[in-house]
Amino acid sequence: MRARARRFRQVVALGTNFRGADLRGCSFFKADLTGADFTGALMSGVSLEGANLDRAVFKDAQLDGAFFTDSITAAADISGADFSEALIPPRTVALLCARADADGKNRATSVTTRESLACAE
DSSP, X not given: OBOSOOBOTTOBOTTOBOTXXXXXXXXXXXXXXXXXXXXTOXXXXXXXXXXXXXXXXXXXXXXXXXXXXXXXXXXXXXXXXXXXXXXXXXXXXXXXXXXXXXXXBOTTTOOBHHHHTTOOO
């Protein structure tokens, strides 16, 4: 089921379960997503700019073309996430590439997390 509400700007969604949700194109601008679970979510083109992502889980999420600020570094799990063509500040990409959980292959796209972040080998 695809999200009908496309704007979740400044929403407080602490610990919300978004597992497997179709959130393509939604905006979570400056939302508090502390502890939210986006495991396996479809998040193409999502705006997470300025969002609090402390302890958020992005395991196997499809984040292609999504917009991030440095708050993505506070996520609890990015294993298997596909960040292809996501807009992430270069310094933040380097921090994500250095993480132990920047590994795995996305189950749906077969793209590795490191490949999608263009991490240097």
